[in-house]
Amino acid sequence: MVIKIKGGVAAPKDFKVAAINCGIKRKRKDIALIISTVPAVACGLFTQNRVKAAPILVTKEHLKKTIAQAIIVNSGNANCCTGEKGLKDAHLMAQAAAKELGFHKEDLLVASTGVIGKPLPMDKIKSAIPQLVKKLHKDSGSDVAEGIMTTDKVTKEIAVRVRIKGKDVAIGGVAKGAGMIHPNMATMLCFITTDAYITRRALKIALVNAVDKSFNAVSVDGDMSTNDCVLALANGSAGNKLLDKKDKEFAIFSDALAYITDYLAKAMIRDGEGATKFVEIIVKNTKTILDAKRIANKVATSTLFKTALFGEDPNWGRIAACAGSSGVIFDSDDLDIYIGDVRVVKNGEGSSKHNAEIKKLFKNREIDVTIDLNNGKKAYRMWTCDLSSDYVKINADYTT
Numbered sequence: 064m065v066i067k068i069k070g071g072v073a074a075p076k077d078f079k080v081a082a083i084n085c086g087i088k089r090k091r092k093d094i095a096l097i098i099s100t101v102p103a104v105a106c107g108l109f110t111q112n113r114v115k116a117a118p119i120l121v122t123k124e125h126l127k128k129t130i131a132q133a134i135i136v137n138s139g140n141a142n143c144c145t146g147e148k149g150l151k152d153a154h155l156m157a158q159a160a161a162k163e164l165g166f167h168k169e170d171l172l173v174a175s176t177g178v179i180g181k182p183l184p185m186d187k188i189k190s191a192i193p194q195l196v197k198k199l200h201k202d203s204g205s206d207v208a209e210g211i212m213t214t215d216k217v218t219k220e221i222a223v224r225v226r227i228k229g230k231d232v233a234i235g236g237v238a239k240g241a242g243m244i245h246p247n248m249a250t251m252l253c254f255i256t257t258d259a260y261i262t263r264r265a266l267k268i269a270l271v272n273a274v275d276k277s278f279n280a281v282s283v284d285g286d287m288s289t290n291d292c293v294l295a296l297a298n299g300s301a302g303n304k305l306l307d308k309k310d311k312e313f314a315i316f317s318d319a320l321a322y323i324t325d326y327l328a329k330a331m332i333r334d335g336e337g338a339t340k341f342v343e344i345i346v347k348n349t350k351t352i353l354d355a356k357r358i359a360n361k362v363a364t365s366t367l368f369k370t371a372l373f374g375e376d377p378n379w380g381r382i383a384a385c386a387g388s389s390g391v392i393f394d395s396d397d398l399d400i401y402i403g404d405v406r407v408v409k410n411g412e413g414s415s416k417h418n419a420e421i422k423k424l425f426k427n428r429e430i431d432v433t434i435d436l437n438n439g440k441k442a443y444r445m446w447t448c449d450l451s452s453d454y455v456k457i458n459a460d461y462t463t
Contacts, residue, residue, distance in 0.1 A: 065322050066224045071204025072235040074222035075258035076300035077101050081198035082210030085191030087139035087177070087184060094188060095210035096195050097254055098133040098164065103298035104263040105131035105172065108274055109291070116143035116290040117153040118173040125157070125169045129263050134254055134294055135160045136174040137188065138211050138239070141290050143179045152183045159189045163196045174252055176213055176239060176290050204235065211239040211252055219330040225319045227312050230303035232259045234316075236323040240291075240331040251278065253293040253327060259316060260299035261306040268308050269317040270295050277324035281332055281446045282363040293324075329446060338448035340372045341429045346386075347442035348435050354391045355443035358434055361389040363447035372430065372449035377421040379407045386434055393436045401433040 073080045082095035107126055109119055125131065135156055142149045157171035175183070208218035222235040240251030255270070274293055306313055333341050344362050346355040362368055362385040371378045382400055386393075400408035403424045405417045424430060 064225070065319050068222045068224050068233065070202070070222045070233075070235060071220035072097055072207055072222075072237045072254055072256045073201050073204040074235040075233040075256050075298070077258065077298055078235070078256045078296075079199040079201055080203045080207045081195050081200060082203065082206035083191060083195055083198060085137070085195075086187040087137060091212070092206060092210035093139045094135070094137045094191055094195060095207045096133060096135050096160065096199065097207060097256065097296075098199060099256070099296055099298040101298050101300060102130050102132055102170075103296040104129060104261070104266055105294065105296050106263060106267040106270060107172070107292055107294040108270060114144065116141050116175060116179075117145060117149040118142055118156070118175045119290060119292060120150060121153040121157060122172045122174065122292065122294070125172055128169050130170070131172050131296060132166050132170040133160060133164060134172045134174065134296070136176070136211055136252065136254075137183070138175075138213055139177040140175060140181055140183050141177045141179045142175040142183050143290055145180070145182050148182060152185050155185055156183075156188060159192050160196070163192050172294055174290070174292060174294070176211065176252055204237065207254075208237045208239075211237070213239060215239050215334055217330075217334050219327050219334070221323055221326045223319050223322060225315050227259065227301070227306060227315055228303040230301045232301045232303060232316070232319075233257065234259070234319050234323055236327055238327040238331065240334075251291050251331060253278065253324070255293065255295040255320070255323065257295070257297045258299065258301040259297050259306060260301060260303050261297050261316065262308075265306060265308040265313060265316075266295055266297050269313070269320045272317060273321040273324040276321065276444075277328035280444060281328050282360070332446045332448050339428070339451055340449040342372060342432060342447045342449070343429075344432045344434070344445045344447060345442065346434045346436070348437050348439055349391070349393075349441045349443075350439035352441045352443055354393075354436070354439070355441050356445075357391050358386050358389045358436075359443050359445040361385040362432065362434070363445050366450060369447070369450035372425070373451045375422070375425040377402065377418070377425045379413065379421070382432060382434065383408060383413075386436075391436075393438055397437040399435040399437060401431075401435070403431050
């Protein structure tokens with residue numbers, strides 16, 4: 064049984080966190096630190112964007128060691144497209160934090176988020192690190208959630224407890240993301256902490272599975288970021304017997320981790336830049352999962368569909384058009400489309416008899432869309448939101 068607990072990423076044993084303002088932003092917290100007081104196995108997943116920020120490159124290099132003890136992250140500046148200086152600055156962030164903590168530089172994982180193309184104010188960051196380390200505390204999980212925000216309106220954090228091999232195991236998660244949200248590990252920062260005693264291989268498998276069904280199944284605007292990553296630390300302080308993927312109770316850990324990532328992914332969609340609607344798209348009865356993914360992605364990124372959602376215009380024709388233009392081969396005479404439980408298209412033919420009911424459904428904060436090809440047994444689910452005038456305003460003024 065998964066039980067929600069307080070504390071976010073600070074909830075698992077032997078983790079401490081802190082966040083302060085170092086001057087990248089005017090007032091809000093903009094630098095955060097997550098540490099394990101004991102060595103932890105570490106793994107990560109990263110953006111598939113060909114243009115990768117300097118901290119991504121440094122963190123991927125440090126993860127070759129397989130053990131880490133801390134994550135340092137700044138918001139307000141992406142440290143991307145900053146050349147050799149940007150790479151040097153990312154190394155300096157790790158080095159400065161490691162020195163203050165008494166860790167090796169390679170024990171530090173680095174992340175950044177914010178505006179692309181501006182150099183990091185390293186004088187501000189380096190001078191803030193001693194204070195940041197002094198602020199490390201068990202009860203500062205919410206500070207980290209605030210410290211990694213950019214255009215987010217709300218913080219995103221969660222922690223759960225499960226029973227594994229006779230011991231209570233905690234998993235904490237924190238994330239940021241409201242824009243540039245799209246599959247393939249573009250879109251966000253997410254940090255996972257756990258006191259589970261687990262092999263790195265098992266941790267990576269659980270993380271990949273959880274991310275594939277959550278962060279890789281969301282889209283706010285179809286744009287892929289340069290900085291985004293999911294990092295996980297497991298320090299073994301729960302005291303359970305070593306957990307591997309072959310153990311029966313590995314499923315308990317995997318399900319709990321998936322619960323964390325699902326919660327955070329949904330929170331990103333609900334907090335999408337300018338979003339007023341949360342939409343679940345299910346494509347089912349396809350020949351392959353890839354077919355279902357293609358159609359779901361086509362609908363989730365359709366500007367016409369997303370603006371119709373914002374305008375509360377029940378134009379299901381845009382859904383049908385997306386399915387037909389997705390590149391998936393199917394017989395349009397087999398196509399069924401549902402809004403909620405209402406079938407608006409049956410065997411490829413639309414009906415107007417439910418128009419009043421559909422209009423009411425489009426006024427809801429949460430909307431379900433189901434596309435049934437009736438030609439196979441595979442299915443895929445994706446989450447998205449509407450596209451509002453506020454989204455345009457937020458991104459038109461982002462760097463100013």
